Amino acid sequence: MNQQLLIYVFGGTGDLALSKLIPALYVLFKDRCLPEQMQIIGISRKKMSDAEYRQLTEKSCRSFEGQAFDAASWQQFNRHLAYLSLDASHAAEYAKLKAHLLQQAPNAAERTVIYYLATAPQLFASIANHIGTIGLAEANARIVIEKPLGHSLASALAINQQIGQSFAEENIYRIDHYLGKETVQNLMALRFANALFEPVWRAAHIDHVQISVLETVGIGSRGEYYDQAGAMRDMLQNHLLQLLCLIAMEAPMRFDAEAVRNEKVKVLQALKPITSASVQEKTVRGQYTAGTVNGESVAAYYFEKNVNNDSDTETFVALEAEIDNWRWAGVPFYLRTGKRLAQKTSEIVIQFKPVPHYLFNNNAVNRLIIRLQPEERITLELMAKIPGKGMNLQPVALDIDLANAFKTTRRWDAYERLLLDVIEADSTLFMRRDEVEAAWQWVDGILRAWKANAKQPKAYAAGSDGPEDARQMLAHQGRQWFKAPAK
Numbered sequence: 269m270n271q272q273l274l275i276y277v278f279g280g281t282g283d284l285a286l287s288k289l290i291p292a293l294y295v296l297f298k299d300r301c302l303p304e305q306m307q308i309i310g311i312s313r314k315k316m317s318d319a320e321y322r323q324l325t326e327k328s329c330r331s332f333e334g335q336a337f338d339a340a341s342w343q344q345f346n347r348h349l350a351y352l353s354l355d356a357s358h359a360a361e362y363a364k365l366k367a368h369l370l371q372q373a374p375n376a377a378e379r380t381v382i383y384y385l386a387t388a389p390q391l392f393a394s395i396a397n398h399i400g401t402i403g404l405a406e407a408n409a410r411i412v413i414e415k416p417l418g419h420s421l422a423s424a425l426a427i428n429q430q431i432g433q434s435f436a437e438e439n440i441y442r443i444d445h446y447l448g449k450e451t452v453q454n455l456m457a458l459r460f461a462n463a464l465f466e467p468v469w470r471a472a473h474i475d476h477v478q479i480s481v482l483e484t485v486g487i488g489s490r491g492e493y494y495d496q497a498g499a500m501r502d503m504l505q506n507h508l509l510q511l512l513c514l515i516a517m518e519a520p521m522r523f524d525a526e527a528v529r530n531e532k533v534k535v536l537q538a539l540k541p542i543t544s545a546s547v548q549e550k551t552v553r554g555q556y557t558a559g560t561v562n563g564e565s566v567a568a569y570y571f572e573k574n575v576n577n578d579s580d581t582e583t584f585v586a587l588e589a590e591i592d593n594w595r596w597a598g599v600p601f602y603l604r605t606g607k608r609l610a611q612k613t614s615e616i617v618i619q620f621k622p623v624p625h626y627l628f629n630n631n632a633v634n635r636l637i638i639r640l641q642p643e644e645r646i647t648l649e650l651m652a653k654i655p656g657k658g659m660n661l662q663p664v665a666l667d668i669d670l671a672n673a674f675k676t677t678r679r680w681d682a683y684e685r686l687l688l689d690v691i692e693a694d695s696t697l698f699m700r701r702d703e704v705e706a707a708w709q710w711v712d713g714i715l716r717a718w719k720a721n722a723k724q725p726k727a728y729a730a731g732s733d734g735p736e737d738a739r740q741m742l743a744h745q746g747r748q749w750f751k752a753p754a755k
């Protein structure tokens with residue numbers, strides 16, 4: 269049978285589509301991972317011809333690929349690109365989508381259709397609804413929804429419920445691009461393919477865990493969205509909680525979508541609620557003021573485009589999460605994320621407890637540092653004797669540079685991996701409905717407590733490490749945020 273693949277990208281002219289999705293599809297095409305019978309159709313309200321859309325996407329692919337951009341393969345790829353102008357909030361407009369689809373592949377058995385919703389979350393439910401009503405949510409059609417899914421637990425429930433009316437759960441792909449990152453998947457390899465760590469991966473041996481996703485960028489052209497979302501909804505509710513799940517979950521029975529997601533959801537359900545009574549002590553909100561990032565002066569958040577001048581949206585959040593289960597009781601998980609910070613780093617630090625009895629003067633603790641970005645590296649800090657007289661110790665690093673370890677293999681961008689998974693109908697690295705809802709349930713409690721306590725964001729200068737309160741939150745417990753020594 270001649271199977272035709274049709275990928276409709278709603279929001280096809282937006283930042284995500286242009287900077288990530290189309291470039292990822294282009295790279296997959298170059299690598300011969302996509303079928304020959306395929307069309308990618310950008311959708312948005314702007315009026316534009318196919319040729320104009322090809323020009324627009326070429327520009328973004330050139331800037332994404334840099335030196336690796338190959339004009340000849342682009343010429344082949346761009347024949348597979350088309351554009352459809354329609355207002356996705358109006359039911360009547362879907363006749364255009366239907367006409368296009370039927371013209372490309374009239375026989376339902378001979379087509380696989382993917383609807384990628386790269387639009388604001390407010391449109392997710394109505395797009396799914398309209399696709400269903402017009403009869404295009406066919407049995408093997410898949411729908412991909414971006415994070416954050418909604419704005420709160422109530423809105424996530426409503427979106428999930430409405431999308432569920434048109435699409436079966438196995439055809440709904442809730443994407444979190446952090447799960448597509450090589451090093452994030454490596455967390456599972458590290459934990460479940462090495463016998464070494466399992467015996468010590470628990471409260472008896474681990475003092476605490478830090479998960480930091482720090483960015484130097486501001487909010488660019490996304491002020492309208494970001495001012496409604498803030499760091500909690502934009503990053504912590506999804507990316508950071510997914511990382512926490514991968515660190516804390518039990519070993520799944522098999523490496524398949526249901527088994528992995530069953531274990532992740534148990535972690536989310538075991539998160540101890542942060543309430544009005546604990547929110548002051550356990551959380552910090554921050555917002556950047558003017559400063560210097562990477563040698564460049566940048567404006568305060570409230571001067572960003574489409575942001576209210578008196579906005580109290582947080583651009584930084586730090587908090588202490590606790591997991592109420594047998595493995596993790598009493599182990600703090602410190603999470604932090606923010607924009608316009610001193611350096612771009614995503615890393616997870618597992619700090620082990622000290623040895624039970626000291627033999628030497630200068631004992632330190634072991635740390636496992638898993639760096640996800642900018643470089644991909646796993647470092648285990650061990651105590652070793654400094655050569656020479658006496659028994660003086662110092663931490664030394666067992667260091668694996670993952671890019672170096674697999675020099676000959678091309679490293680995939682997260683969206684390449686995840687888009688190919690959707691095409692191949694593998695949902696292991698996507699979030700299930702109950703996972704997203706459990707994450708919102710916990711986050712909603714914090715958002716409510718912030719509101720009840722009128723907890724205002726603390727100012728921090730752009731280019732700094734975040735608000736002083738975040739440092740103090742750990743200092744009060746005799747701990748500090750890990751900072752890799754400058755190279």
Ligand SMILES: NC(=O)C1=CN([C@@H]2O[C@H](COP(=O)(O)OP(=O)(O)OC[C@H]3O[C@@H](n4cnc5c(N)ncnc54)[C@H](OP(=O)(O)O)[C@@H]3O)[C@@H](O)[C@H]2O)C=CC1
Pocket residue numbers: 278279280281282283284285311312313314354355356357385386387388389391414415416490
């Ligand atoms: N940008 C990023 O780095 C990331 C974004 N995301 C998520 O991806 C989604 C999109 O984000 P982003 O690309 O930044 O947003 P943008 O604001 O840049 O793009 C929105 C897109 O939606 C289109 N659109 C808006 N309203 C309609 C409508 N009624 N009918 C049809 N098209 C419409 C816009 O075009 P037009 O106005 O012409 O209709 C535009 O193409 C969001 O859910 C976001 O949270 C997730 C991870 C990273």
Ligand SMILES: O=C1O[C@H](COP(=O)(O)O)[C@@H](O)[C@H](O)[C@H]1O
Pocket residue numbers: 483485502503614641
């Ligand atoms: O989802 C998002 O992620 C990016 C950060 O992604 P990364 O892969 O560059 O770490 C963040 O900038 C953006 O605000 C958020 O929506």
